[in-house]
Amino acid sequence: MRIKYNRTSTINQDGERFKLDTDTYDFVLFDKGVSGKVPFSEREKGKLLIELIEKGKVQELVVEELSRLGRNTIDVISTLHWLDEKGVNVVVRGMGNLQSRVNGKKNPIWNLITSVMSSLYELEREQILERTEMGRKMYVMNGGKLGRPVGTEENSKTFLDKPKSKQIISLLEKGKSVRDISGRLGVSPKTVVKVRRFVEV
Numbered sequence: 001m002r003i004k005y006n007r008t009s010t011i012n013q014d015g016e017r018f019k020l021d022t023d024t025y026d027f028v029l030f031d032k033g034v035s036g037k038v039p040f041s042e043r044e045k046g047k048l049l050i051e052l053i054e055k056g057k058v059q060e061l062v063v064e065e066l067s068r069l070g071r072n073t074i075d076v077i078s079t080l081h082w083l084d085e086k087g088v089n090v091v092v093r094g095m096g097n098l099q100s101r102v103n104g105k106k107n108p109i110w111n112l113i114t115s116v117m118s119s120l121y122e123l124e125r126e127q128i129l130e131r132t133e134m135g136r137k138m139y140v141m142n143g144g145k146l147g148r149p150v151g152t153e154e155n156s157k158t159f160l161d162k163p164k165s166k167q168i169i170s171l172l173e174k175g176k177s178v179r180d181i182s183g184r185l186g187v188s189p190k191t192v193v194k195v196r197r198f199v200e201v
Contacts, residue, residue, distance in 0.1 A: 001057050001059060001060075002025050002058075003049065003061055004021065004025045004027070004061075005031075005049060005068060006030045006031070007036070007043070008032050008034070009186065021064070021093065031045045034183070038183045039075050040079045059088065062091045063092055065094040073115075073122045077115060088100075098113065168181055172195070
C-alpha cells in the first residue's frame, strides 16, 4: 500500500494545504491537533500506521515535510530507521519528492539530508519557544501583567464550559496523559491539571 501521513499541531488547523496534493493513495491518515513533540508511536493515526507496517502491508509512506513525523531529532531519526528496517520507502514531497530508496536500494544521501533537516526543525522549535519567553519577559519588564486581571473571577462551570476545556475533558476520559493532552491541544500542563481537578471534585 501507498499511504500519505498528515499532521497539524493544533486542533484549529484543518490541513487545507494538504488538499494541494492530488496524488492517489490507498489511505490518507491525518493526526489533527497533535504536537510534533508527541512521539510518533503515541499518536492515534501513528499507531494505526505502525500496525499496518508491522503486518507488511505498507510499501511507501509519503509526508509533506519531515516535521510531520516529529520535531524531536532523535524521535524522527529512530522512526525513519525503523521504517527503513521494515522496507518502507519514505517520500518527502516538500524536498522535491526525496525518497529513502531508489530502485529498491537505499538512497546514499538520505541519511545525511534527513539528519540535518531534523536537527534544523528541532532548532527552529527551540528558537520559537525562546522568542516567546523573551517576549513575555519584555512585556512584564515594561509593566505588563500576565494571567487573569486582578479582581476578576471565573467559576468552575464557566471554565469547564470553554471549548478547550471540553476537549481536555474528552481526552482525559480516553485516558490520555497530561503531557499528551498539553501537546495535542497546545495548552499548558497546568491548564490540563486544573480541568482534571475540577472534574474529579
